[in-house]
Amino acid sequence: MRPSAFPRKIFALFVHVVLSAQFIRVYGVITLGSEVFCSRIPGLTSRQREMCRSSPDAMVAVGDGIRLATAECKYQFRHQRWNCTGIDNPTSFGHVVIVGSREAAFTYAISSAGVAYAVTSACARGNISACGCAPGPKLREPAPSGWKWGGCSVDINFGMRFARKFMDARELEGDERSVMNLHNNKAGRKAVKMSLLTECKCHGVSGSCTMKTCWKTLPGFRQVGDNLMKKYYRARPVTSVPSSPGPRGIDSFRRPRKVHLVLKKGKIAIKKMPKKSDLVFLQTSPNYCERDLAAGSLGTVGRSCNRTSRGNDGCDLMCCGRGYNTHQYTRTWQCRCKFHWCCYVDCDTCSERTEEYTCK
Incomplete structure (x- = not known):
């Protein structure tokens, strides 16, 4: 075997399993060290590599989140012509090169949601050193039913912050597509936060439940996927501001100049501006019948x-x-x-x- 062939084979094997949680825990950080480990993960921007070096334990959750999002996307679109083409690349981290359609909007939203969900879940399990349990929200007055916040509420704010910094670090161009991606990333993270559940445990003599301790917990990721799928069907078409760019987010979009009227229950109504939690897209979806890799269609x-x-x-x-x-x-x-x-x-x-x- 030539001297240069062995390192290439080792690196190819590393790329293949780089997002495996078991591999990262046992070999990635411990054996290689965060500096070498993060430098060998393909597909990262310089900002993402910095985050990897500072929080290598969080990269385990990032890999889990991307795999979770990919599986959920394939489930939601299993009966559609487009069945999540292109997002199962382990080095893409949810970044896909397809037209700015509503399918692209869902892809970015579910990927961002998956990372936020997995990081938050890892915090609750104690797998990330920078976070843990979150304190319950402060109530202005005591609850009449006699319950209080306690237990280990998931630290959703840390999960959303980490997902925002990591996923948004790809959008460097500042064009209309980047603004679209940033907005849908945020919508995906908000879908996780809006899906949180409240669980309670009773305390009292003989199970009287005179006091309840409650905390916030994550739902199954299927619930997040179902919510985003509803937003996919209600996604809003937008165009970018042609003059000076505005703040990053939905404020940088405007509706097309043509007035959009819809007939609803026999009355004419004007479509509303999209909300921050809505998915937005720039281009009409292709029919996905024929193979067109530029449009993200395998036919x-x-x-x-x-x-x-x-x-x-x-x-x-x-x-x-x-x-x-x-x-x-x-x-x-x-x-x-x-x-x-x-x-x-x-x-x-x-x-x-x-x-x-x-x-x-």
């Missing part, structure tokens, strides 16, 4: 579809009218097994024919 050739469904997963819509192929499979297994004394098992052979459909 639907070979995708599985449901022949009897009339929804997005149906063969008519999923295959864009091109038709579909039918594949027949026969599965056999041992069934109705009986034990006979002594000592053998007698089984019948069962079979089942199934059909699967894929787009032409």
